[in-house]
Every structure is written in structure tokens, then in C-alpha cells.
Amino acid sequence: MGLVVVGSIALDSVETPFGKTEEALGGSAVFFACAGSILHPVQVVGVVGRDYPMGELQRLAQRGMDLRGVTVADGESFRWAGKYGFDLSTRETLETRLGVFANFRPVIPEPFRDAAFVFLGNIDPELQLDVLQQIRKPTFVACDTMNFWIQGKRTALLKLLKHVDVLLVNDSEVRELSGDWHIHRAARWVMKHGPKLVVVKKGEHGAVLVEEGRIFYVPAFPLDDVFDPTGAGDSFAGGYMAYLAGTNDLSSANLRRAMVYGSAMGSFAVERFSIARFEEITLADVQARVRAYHDLVHFEIDGELAAG
Amino acid sequence: MGLVVVGSIALDSVETPFGKTEEALGGSAVFFACAGSILHPVQVVGVVGRDYPMGELQRLAQRGMDLRGVTVADGESFRWAGKYGFDLSTRETLETRLGVFANFRPVIPEPFRDAAFVFLGNIDPELQLDVLQQIRKPTFVACDTMNFWIQGKRTALLKLLKHVDVLLVNDSEVRELSGDWHIHRAARWVMKHGPKLVVVKKGEHGAVLVEEGRIFYVPAFPLDDVFDPTGAGDSFAGGYMAYLAGTNDLSSANLRRAMVYGSAMGSFAVERFSIARFEEITLADVQARVRAYHDLVHFEIDGELAAG
Numbered sequence: 056m057g058l059v060v061v062g063s064i065a066l067d068s069v070e071t072p073f074g075k076t077e078e079a080l081g082g083s084a085v086f087f088a089c090a091g092s093i094l095h096p097v098q099v100v101g102v103v104g105r106d107y108p109m110g111e112l113q114r115l116a117q118r119g120m121d122l123r124g125v126t127v128a129d130g131e132s133f134r135w136a137g138k139y140g141f142d143l144s145t146r147e148t149l150e151t152r153l154g155v156f157a158n159f160r161p162v163i164p165e166p167f168r169d170a171a172f173v174f175l176g177n178i179d180p181e182l183q184l185d186v187l188q189q190i191r192k193p194t195f196v197a198c199d200t201m202n203f204w205i206q207g208k209r210t211a212l213l214k215l216l217k218h219v220d221v222l223l224v225n226d227s228e229v230r231e232l233s234g235d236w237h238i239h240r241a242a243r244w245v246m247k248h249g250p251k252l253v254v255v256k257k258g259e260h261g262a263v264l265v266e267e268g269r270i271f272y273v274p275a276f277p278l279d280d281v282f283d284p285t286g287a288g289d290s291f292a293g294g295y296m297a298y299l300a301g302t303n304d305l306s307s308a309n310l311r312r313a314m315v316y317g318s319a320m321g322s323f324a325v326e327r328f329s330i331a332r333f334e335e336i337t338l339a340d341v342q343a344r345v346r347a348y349h350d351l352v353h354f355e356i357d358g359e360l361a362a363g
Numbered sequence: 364m365g366l367v368v369v370g371s372i373a374l375d376s377v378e379t380p381f382g383k384t385e386e387a388l389g390g391s392a393v394f395f396a397c398a399g400s401i402l403h404p405v406q407v408v409g410v411v412g413r414d415y416p417m418g419e420l421q422r423l424a425q426r427g428m429d430l431r432g433v434t435v436a437d438g439e440s441f442r443w444a445g446k447y448g449f450d451l452s453t454r455e456t457l458e459t460r461l462g463v464f465a466n467f468r469p470v471i472p473e474p475f476r477d478a479a480f481v482f483l484g485n486i487d488p489e490l491q492l493d494v495l496q497q498i499r500k501p502t503f504v505a506c507d508t509m510n511f512w513i514q515g516k517r518t519a520l521l522k523l524l525k526h527v528d529v530l531l532v533n534d535s536e537v538r539e540l541s542g543d544w545h546i547h548r549a550a551r552w553v554m555k556h557g558p559k560l561v562v563v564k565k566g567e568h569g570a571v572l573v574e575e576g577r578i579f580y581v582p583a584f585p586l587d588d589v590f591d592p593t594g595a596g597d598s599f600a601g602g603y604m605a606y607l608a609g610t611n612d613l614s615s616a617n618l619r620r621a622m623v624y625g626s627a628m629g630s631f632a633v634e635r636f637s638i639a640r641f642e643e644i645t646l647a648d649v650q651a652r653v654r655a656y657h658d659l660v661h662f663e664i665d666g667e668l669a670a671g
Contacts, residue, residue, distance in 0.1 A: 094668055095668070142544070236450075237587070239585050239587065240587065260568045261582070263585075269658070270585050270659055271659065271660070271662070272582040272585070272659050272660055273660075274569070274580040274582065277547050277571075277578050277580075279545070279547065279548065298668070301668045302668060308662070308663060311661075311662040312662055312663070312664070314662075315662055338668070345664060346664060349662065349664050350577070351578055351579065351580050352579070352580055352581075352660040352661075353619075353660075353661075354579070354616070354619040354620055354622075354623055354657065355616060355620070356620070356653060356654060356657050360402055360403070360606070360609045360610060360646070
């Protein structure tokens with residue numbers, strides 16, 4: 056089934072305690088597509104400036120991205136620079152230069168308009184809704200957002216949520232959106248406003264899928280070294296959506312598997328700078344990590360207690 | 364198989380954002396035994412002052428505790444008072460009065476010396492080792508400790524660890540003991556010093572069992588309301604050890620189930636003040652929660668991805 060992502064295409068300069076990178080490929084649509092395309096083809100919609108290294112993007116695209124929705128506009132590409140502290144859970148934004156992204160008005164190419172699966176990356180909720188209206192008959196719509204929009208475009212965001220099947224956000228975002236610090240209550244608040252599902256990403260503490268009457272928890276993968284957390288959430292979304300699009304199965308059992316594929320992609324993303332890890336791995340590596348996740352949480356309920 | 368616990372028997376005064384309690388039953392041995400005895404009989408070793416409400420303790424004991432190891436000494440019982448902040452993850456100790464606990468020299472009653480399973484609650488590691496030497500032929504020894512002993516009695520603690528099968532500690536303790544902030548590396552450090560297993564309790568972020576070459580993760584149970592976190596770790600230990608003693612099975616599969624029984628007991632402990640919740644629940648309630656844990660993490664690896 057067709058899978059479209061709309062989001063940012065950026066150049067990231069990142070400093071962690073373990074090294075730094077300058078103007079590397081980044082942005083929500085790029086992480087999403089690099090992770091997702093290992094599982095299923097991804098149709099990318101975004102904008103770059105004339106300075107963007109399109110050759111690098113096209114090289115990646117050979118693995119299964121369709122870049123016909125990427126517009127090259129006059130001006131500079133979106134640039135982000137950030138620095139992580141020693142525990143990698145806090146980061147400081149050093150610079151954000153929107154460039155051509157400031158005037159991004161996504162136009163979905165005709166061949167993408169039949170997509171069944173749509174991921175609305177973290178952009179202005181008015182644009183997210185506009186994108187959605189360009190898709191003829193989406194069957195499963197996911198969206199991300201951020202505190203900036205929750206504060207500044209709340210009405211537009213709530214209007215968008217009515218058309219969304221799953222909201223994928225981090226813990227601070229779902230707390231701010233709902234006004235409830237308790238993650239599961241916050242998720243249920245969201246579910247009263249449109250989405251049937253809420254995925255809450257909690258970084259090193261894993262991710263939670265909240266369905267009506269049911270919760271599924273995936274821990275973060277126990278990596279010995281986390282190198283750069285940038286893009287983990289979008290890589291999660293890429294794995295999650297591409298798995299669902301590739302299997303075209305929205306059963307509860309498959310939604311759970313999609314969570315694990317998403318978590319696996321998030322765990323790969325943080326092992327290298329930028330999208331570097333996704334150039335090294337294959338579907339077999341992803342499947343091996345999914346099996347490792349299974350071993351991490353699996354237990355059988357068949358022990359026999361002697362009468363106490 | 365016989366199961367002995369040595370630890371504190373206290374009177375706790377606790378204030379949380381949801382209420383307060385004065386001089387309620389508490390202490391590591393009490394939480395351990397109240398949780399554990401739902402699964403398997405627990406032999407309790409500890410000391411109280413003449414002011415302790417022994418009637419209350421004896422009432423609880425009817426569920427499967429053997430109190431022949433509880434000494435009543437001249438003086439005041441151990442008292443602890445604490446106050447939790449709004450997020451329940453930080454607490455302030457308002458008062459600690461050791462009373463008769465200051466001179467506690469545990470003597471294991473003859474009928475307890477054949478115990479196969481031993482839990483050394485958080486007391487001076489020299490006393491923990493002394494207790495262990497009174498047990499004739501323990502097959503599975505677990506111990507807890509705290510930052511106070513890690514700092515002040517490091518040599519004695521390392522000596523004790525050589526005789527311990529599993530160290531049950533929280534994340535800050537294993538970090539301080541090993542000098543490594545990374546939980547899994549820290550656990551492996553511990554495993555070089557004696558224990559074959561390390562259980563790291565992470566509060567609202569669940570618990571981890573580290574075995575040689577294998578990790579098992581149990582999330583915290585998604586409760587809507589946490590009332591009072593006091594005793595959750597000792598209740599975990601009680602469920603964990605009593606499950607193992609009751610099944611007498613140290614296979615990897617059963618060690619994992621024990622983690623879930625421990626987590627279930629921790630989740631019950633926090634639903635009421637003191638040990639009140641353990642007076643309400645039965646083995647059937649515990650088993651229902653274990654099944655709920657299974658549903659919380661269970662997934663099958665059998666989805667079929669179309670060729671990407």
C-alpha cells in the first residue's frame with residue numbers, strides 16, 4: 056500500500072559527548088524515509104534549498120524512496136544545530152534556520168494522492184490538514200506534533216486530530232496537549248478528540264501504544280552505547296508506518312508488531328550520527344533486532360506454585 | 364522450600380500528595396513478608412521494641428508468616444518518617460529513629476537454619492554476612508543494599524557479594540556501586556564480583572533482570588493512581604523470592620516469571636498506604652495481574668512483510 060510522508064528535510068549539525076557532525080542529512084521526513092524504506096517504499100514530500108546535497112539523498116533513495124515530492128526552491132535549506140549533554144536525554148538547540156522551509160506549502164504529486172498510509176511529520180497543523188485533504192482516500196493517518204504547535208496552533212491541531220488515526224508524540228507533548236501529567240490518562244484524553252490510537256515515545260524508557268481498553272509497552276533496546284539521539288522518534292515513526300503499510304494489516308496483534316519495528320528503527324538511529332546506520336543495515340538486521348526485543352520481554356505464564 | 368528474610372521492622376509515617384499515615388507497619392522485612400506470604404510461607408527475622416503493635420503483625424502472620432525470628436527488645440521500635448513530592452519519584456526523609464534496630468544482631472532461630480532461599484534485606488553488610496553464615500546450606504541467596512553501605516562499608520559489601528546469587532538494587536545504587544552510569548554495564552560489573560544475576564529496580568520505569576548474556580525487562584504496571592511508593596522495592600523482592608521458593612525452579616524461564624511476580628507485588632504495594640493492599644488481595648488477584656503484565660508486553664513475531 057502507498058505510504059506518504061510529509062515533513063522536514065534538513066541539514067543537521069549535532070554535537071554529542073562522543074563527537075560532532077556538520078550539515079549532515081536530517082529532518083523528520085529523511086529519518087522517517089531512511090528507516091521506513093528498509094521495510095516498504097516511502098513517498099517523500101518536502102522542500103530543500105538549492106544548496107541541498109541532492110546527490111546524497113538520491114543515493115539513499117535507491118533503497119526505496121520516491122523523491123518526486125521533494126521540491127527544490129530558491130533559498131537556503133533548513134538547518135538545525137544542537138548539542139547534547141552527557142546523559143543524552145537533554146539537548147540545547149544552538150541554531151534553527153528555517154530557510155525555504157518557512158514558506159513550505161506541500162503539494163502532493165498526483166502519483167502520491169492514492170496513498171493509503173500517510174504520516175504527517177511535525178509541521179504546522181494547518182499544513183498537515185491541507186496535506187491530508189490532498190490525499191484521496193487515506194485508510195490510516197498518523198501525525199506527529201510538538202510543543203510549539205500545541206501552544207501556538209491548538210485549535211488547528213484539535214481540528215486535525217479529528218481526521219487522524221494515530222497520534223505519535225513524546226511524553227512531554229501528550230502531557231502538554233491534554234493537561235494531564237499521567238501518560239495513560241493523557242492518551243485517553245487524546246482518544247476523545249479523534250485518534251483511535253496514541254503512541255507515546257518515552258526515549259530511553261521505551262514507547263507505549265494505547266488502544267481502547269488495552270495498553271502495549273515496548274522498552275528501549277538495551278544498547279551499550281547511544282551515540283546520537285537525533286531522529287530516533289522519526290525513525291520510530293518510519294518503522295511503524297512502513298511495517299503497517301507493508302503488511303496492510305491493522306489488527307491489534309499487527310499494531311503491536313509495528314511498535315516493535317518502530318522501536319527497532321529508533322534503536323538503530325541512535326547508534327550513529329545522522330542516518331548513517333540505516334545505510335549499513337538490511338531487513339535481516341531489523342528482523343534480528345525484532346527477535347531480540349521478543350527475547351527481552353518474553354515470558355510464559357505456566358509456573359506452578361505449590362499451595363502456599 | 365524454606366524462605367527466610369532478615370530486615371527492618373518499622374513504624375512508618377508517610378505523607379504523600381494524597382494523604383498521610385502515622386506509625387503504620389513498615390520496614391523491609393514487613394513489606395517482603397506481606398507480599399511474599401501470599402505466594403509461599405516466609406520466615407521473618409528482625410527486632411522490634413516493646414512499643415511495637417505485635418497484634419497487628421500477628422494478624423498478618425496468619426497468612427503465612429513465621430514470626431519466631433522476631434525479637435522484642437527493650438527500647439523503641441525503628442521509626443521512619445518521609446514525605447513524597449507531587450511526582451512521587453522524589454522523597455524527603457523527615458526523621459529516622461533507629462531505636463532497637465541500632466543494636467540489631469540477627470540470630471537465626473534453629474528451625475529457620477535449613478532455609479534454602481534467603482533474602483538479606485538492606486542492613487549493614489557485615490550483619491548480612493553474619494546471617495548468611497548461620498544458614499546451613501542456602502541454595503539461593505538474594506541481597507539488597509543502599510547508598511549508605513556502598514559508601515561506608517564497601518569492603519564488607521564486596522566480601523558479601525561473593526556469597527550472593529542475586530543482587531536486587533535500584534538504578535542509583537547499582538550505578539554508585541559500580542561507578543558506571545550505564546545500567547547494563549553496571550550490572551555486568553556486579554556479576555564480576557560474585558552474583559550470577561542482578562535485578563535493577565527502576566521505579567516507574569520498571570525492572571531489569573541481567574543474566575549472563577541475556578536481559579529481561581518488565582515495565583511498571585500502568586496504574587491509574589499511585590498512592591504511596593513506600594515499600595515497593597521490598598514487596599518486589601518478596602514476590603520474586605517467594606515465587607522462586609514456591610516453585611523451587613531456578614531456570615531462566617522461571618527467573619523471568621519471578622520478575623513478573625515481583626513487579627506485580629510492587630504494583631500492589633503502591634496502591635495503598637503501608638501494607639494495606641496485601642490484606643485485600645489473594646493469590647488469584649496476583650495471578651490476574653501477572654496475566655495483565657503478559658498482555659502488556661506480549662507480541663508475536665509472525666507478520667509477513669511484502670517484498671519492500
